[in-house]
Structure formats: C-alpha cells, structure tokens
Amino acid sequence: xxxxxxxxxxxxxxxxxxxxxxxxxxxxxxxxxxxxxxxxxxxxxxxxxxxxxxxxxxxxxxxxxxxxxxxxxxxxxxxxxxxxxxxxxxxxxxxxxxxxxxxxxxxxxxxxxxxxxxxxxxxxxx
Numbered sequence: 548x549x550x551x552x553x554x555x556x557x558x559x560x561x562x563x564x565x566x567x568x569x570x571x572x573x574x575x576x577x578x579x580x581x582x583x584x585x586x587x588x589x590x591x592x593x594x595x596x597x598x599x600x601x602x603x604x605x606x607x608x609x610x611x612x613x614x615x616x617x618x619x620x621x622x623x624x625x626x627x628x629x630x631x632x633x634x635x636x637x638x639x640x641x642x643x644x645x646x647x648x649x650x651x652x653x654x655x656x657x658x659x660x661x662x663x664x665x666x667x668x669x670x671x672x673x
C-alpha cells in the first residue's frame with residue numbers, strides 16, 4: 548500500500564461505510580499471468596470495518612471497486628478502473644460501482660470516465 552494512496556482510499560470509505568478490503572486479489576498469479584490487485588473493494592451492506600485479509604467472497608454482494616493514484620486523473624488510472632470491472636465480474640457480485648480516486652482532475656479524462664460509468668473522486672494533497 549502506498550502512503551500517498553491508502554489514506555485517500557480510506558477517506559472515501561469513511562463516507563460510504565461497508566467492509567473495506569485493501570489490496571484485494573482479483574486475480575492470483577500463475578505461470579501465464581501476473582497477480583492483479585484492486586486498491587480497494589468496499590462490500591456494501593456489511594458492518595463498517597477494515598477487513599484484514601485481501602480476499603473475500605464477493606458472490607451476490609454489492610461492491611465498489613476503487614483504484615487510487617496520488618496524481619492527476621489520467622489514462623493509467625482510468626484504464627485500471629475500467630478493466631477492474633471485468634476482473635471483478637469473475638467473482639460474481641450482484642453489482643459493481645467503479646471509482647477512480649485522484650489528487651487532481653482533468654476535464655477531458657473526467658468526461659471520458661463519466662461516459663464509461665467511472666465515478667471520479669478528487670481528494671487533494673493535504
């Protein structure tokens with residue numbers, strides 16, 4: 548976890564509640580692929596807590612998938628957020644909300660995010 552990103556993920560989670568899973572393993576490493584981690588998953592309709600493992604059964608759960616960067620909104624962060632949906636769908640949740648958290652927005656990138664169902668949350672540096 549990054550000291551510049553984790554606090555942003557947690558600040559967003561403070562406003563939503565639910566169970567926060569940091570560094571959620573969406574895909575395990577194998578001989579043919581790398582591990583894929585989500586910066587955060589919030590499982591809604593669960594007691595507000597931080598889960599101390601990076602796995603959880605998401606089947607039939609309403610989830611928020613979070614990707615966080617301590618920089619301006621850009622293509623890297625949006626790509627992570629966009630493709631996260633397809634990786635999390637493999638876990639069979641009931642619903643998926645995509646959130647990209649950054650320290651500064653970008654008007655063009657935010658417009659693209661909105662067109663693709665990605666909510667952008669700006670949390671500036673402290």
